[in-house]
Amino acid sequence: MAQEQSAQAEKPKQPKSFEALTPALAEWILDYASSMGFARTTPVQAMAIPLLMGNKDLVVEAVTGSGKTLSFLIPIVTRMLSAEEPNKKGYVRSIVVAPTKELATQIYDVLRGLLAFHPPSAAVLNPRQPDADDEDVMEVQPAEALSGPAIIPQLLIGGRAKLNEDIATFSHLGPNILIGTPKRLSEVLQSSKVVLKRHWFDLLILDEADRLLDPNFEPDLRLILDLVPKERRTGLFSASVSEAVDELVRVGMRYPFKISAKVRSKTGALDKRTPESxxxxxxxxxxxxxxxxxxxxxxxxxxxxxxxxxxxxxxxxxxxxxxxxxxxxxxxxxxxxxxxxxxxxxxxxxxxxxxxxxxxxxxxxxxxxxxxxxxxxxxxxxxxxxxxxxxxxxxxxxxxxxxxxxxxxxxxxxxxxxxxxxxxxxxxxxxxxxxAVSDEDAAQTIRMVRTTLVQKREIHDRSQKAFVSWVQAYTKTLPADIFNIKKVDWVELGKAWGLLRWPKMPELKRLFPQQLTDRVYGLDMSSDFDLDGLAYADKVREGKRQEYLEACARGERPAMSSKGGAAADAKRRKERAWSSQKDAKAVREGRRERKEVRRTAERVGLMSAEERVEAGELEELIGRVREQTEKAEAGEMEDGFEGFDD
CATH class of the missing domain: 3.40.50.300 (P-loop containing nucleotide triphosphate hydrolases)
Incomplete structure (x- = not known):
């Protein structure tokens, strides 16, 4: 059963586990915590660091901005630097998983700042001057070039580099810490060049753990849990620990220690979920x-x-x-x-x-x-x-x-x-x-929004798409009885979005039928405004729109969109020559007939002699029915089909 403590329950103590390593190491850790705006160590750090240093699985729920990142980076660094051989190439000792690229990058940057206080690791991280349009990056020397223990991190996020480039970087650098998002981490960890050994792997950290168990992340996260050794320390960190995290605790952790760091509200309650500031x-x-x-x-x-x-x-x-x-x-x-x-x-x-x-x-x-x-x-x-x-x-x-x-x-x-x-x-x-906001202030705002919309048609299209997506998102907002799409004021919403006309969507058709007959109903549009006269800034796109309008004016059916999907497939089929379409149809029918003959032969081959006789009689009966039906349709039978004699 998870053990619980509150950060307010006792006075924060200095984490002796990392102070006992070396006085110098403890000092640069505390200096960095101070440089990040914390008073040496926060209550969360003072409680979490000794537990992770003491081989405890840990679940931390703490308010935002309470220093959770340092509370798991400090144990990772100190445990690794105290290892006998931390720089063994290809052997990963710790992994940090974050739900977004920005959060993973931030953790990586915080770790770089932390390592700047450690001379051996700082010597490994060699900054180079970036180009004017380049990002601030750090080059890392390969593991075999190191003379002493050092931390070598690698950031693994999609869109920053291709998968094969990340794997090549891993082979060159030999990092001992991986920080990244679930998808890219799971892809890299499956590479044969990554070594995850029971006696080498140490800590697995899941930051914003409840978010990581969303359906989008769960398959990749499960794969990561299967790949890392079971003999490990695991830390879950979040500002909100949900039932999903409790489930993950049962799956991937053993007797976890739970820290719930809370703050007191002005009334003295201890359940406040946000910082007092x-x-x-x-x-x-x-x-x-x-x-x-x-x-x-x-x-x-x-x-x-x-x-x-x-x-x-x-x-x-x-x-x-x-x-x-x-x-x-x-x-x-x-x-x-x-x-x-x-x-x-x-x-x-x-x-x-x-x-x-x-x-x-x-x-x-x-x-x-x-x-x-x-x-x-x-x-x-x-x-x-x-x-x-x-x-x-x-x-x-x-x-x-x-x-x-x-x-x-x-x-x-x-x-x-x-x-x-x-x-x-x-x-x-x-x-x-x-x-105070007057009706005139609101009307002036609507006019300013529409002034921007009529500058070019692209912005109008975005307004239509944005409004539709907002309505769809609103229907999924919880609690549903509070955010009820049936109770919204459509006219107010349309004006607030600055719409020039109502978009076509099922929700409006069902809940606001007035717009079906009048696409500008309630929007207070000027009677002389012509939406067809609003042009695209893109000349090619505007040319296609004009061709479409001209085709409609001639009473022709406009050509289908050139974009991909079902419309493009239908257009390609229609544009094929008639003879080619006829040949393709004959090929398909021949293929169906051969399949039917083969299936019939297989079915008859499995029948007994009596079953074959019965099947023959049934086929004869079906043939007579078809013959009589054809005669009736051709008018050859005056009285119609009356059935078979007994």
Missing amino acids: LKLCYLTVKPTQKLPMLKQVLHARQTEKSIVYVSTRAGVDYWKDILPSLLGVSVFPVHGDYKAPVRAKNLRRFVECDTPAILLTTDVLARGIDIPDIDLVVQLDPPSQPKDFIHRCGRSGRAGKRGMAITFLNEGSEEDYVKYLDMQGTKLEAYPNPP
């Missing part, structure tokens, strides 16, 4: 008032760095074109469809931006990411899973710094979300002194 607020407004309200909040608080969460990737692609001019700030978009270099570049540009900026993203950056000096977290859309609420908010108020998270809720049933979170142990306060 983070203030959680909510604003209940009409959909058309969200953006003007956000603009006034950003101005009033004079925020420099903010993160804005929306529910879908298509929403990020749409709002990135709308928010810069509307809010007067720089907007840097990040979502899961972006390639790894683009995600890293936008994230770096946001961090380095010296003017007010917004990081516009989805839940891909909701967990574990430590971005310095985030003043405000804004949730324009609620998370689909309630457990992700804490992780989103936790991007602010980290390491004891003050922060605020604001959640926007639509008037109506969504207001019950505050009570629901309160029942789950997360208390939200009403935003103090909310700014």
Whole structure:
């Protein structure tokens, strides 16, 4: 049975396990913890480090920004440096698994910063000057070039390098720590060049462990658990330990020790799930008032760095074109469809931006990411899973710094979300002194959004796609009785999104039938606005659209899309010559006849003599039926078919 302790239950103690290694080693570890903004060691580190150093399986549930990353990196480093032969090429001693590329990269960077305090490891990591458009990378010497114990990490994430390149890098470097995402880790660990021996492998760490057991990750994670030796130490770390983690504890851990590091709220309760330095607020407004309200909040608080969460990737692609001019700030978009270099570049540009900026993203950056000096977290859309609420908010108020998270809720049933979170142990306060937003402010915002939409047709297309994806995501948002798609105000939503017309989708057809006869119903569009006159900025795409419109004007059936899929297959079949189609049909019919003859022969071969006679009589009867039917259809039988005589 898992043992439990609370970080508030006793005064934090210095972790003697790593202090006993060498005074110098303990000192540079504590110096780095201090450089990261922690007071030497945090309560989580003071409790977790001795347990991992003492060969304990460990489950850690701690509030965001409490120093969980260092609490598992420090034991990995100290245990490895105290090993007899840590630099044996090809032998992996520890693995860290993270759910996202950004989190894996962050852990890798923290480890590099930690190793900078260790001279032998720092000598191995040789920085080179990057090009103007290159990422900050570190070159590592091969293991055989080392004269003493050192830590050699390798980052394994998709999109950064091809699989064969990662395997080649592994063979050259001989890393002893692997940090990466489940998919790429599982692919590399299956290589014959990777050695996972029982007497060499030490620690397996799962960061954001509950997220790793989502259906998207579970197969790869199970494969990793099967590949690593069973005789190991395992650590699970997350701000929210769910039933999925409890299941993983039973599968992959033995008698785990559980640390639940909590903080006291102002009322003295010990169940607060977020740090005391983070203030959680909510604003209940009409959909058309969200953006003007956000603009006034950003101005009033004079925020420099903010993160804005929306529910879908298509929403990020749409709002990135709308928010810069509307809010007067720089907007840097990040979502899961972006390639790894683009995600890293936008994230770096946001961090380095010296003017007010917004990081516009989805839940891909909701967990574990430590971005310095985030003043405000804004949730324009609620998370689909309630457990992700804490992780989103936790991007602010980290390491004891003050922060605020604001959640926007639509008037109506969504207001019950505050009570629901309160029942789950997360208390939200009403935003103090909310700014007043008039109907004219909302109307002005809608006009500004539509001004951006009519600049080019591509943005209009994104608005349609984003709205459809938002509706589909809303239907999957939990709790379903609070976020009920049947209760939304469609006219308010359409105006808030700045739609120029309603998209075609089953939800609107079923729940808002007025738009079937009038595609601009309730949107208050000008009567002289002609959507067909809105052109694409891409000349090739606009040319195809004009050809389509001209074909429709002539009463012709427009050609099918040239894109792949079923439409392309149908188009190719239709464009084939008639003679070729006839020959292909004859070939298919001949093939079917040969198969039927073969099956009949096989079936008859298994029959007895009596069964063959009965089958012959049945075939004769079927033949007579067909003959009579054909005569009746040809009009040769005046009275029709009356059946067979007895």
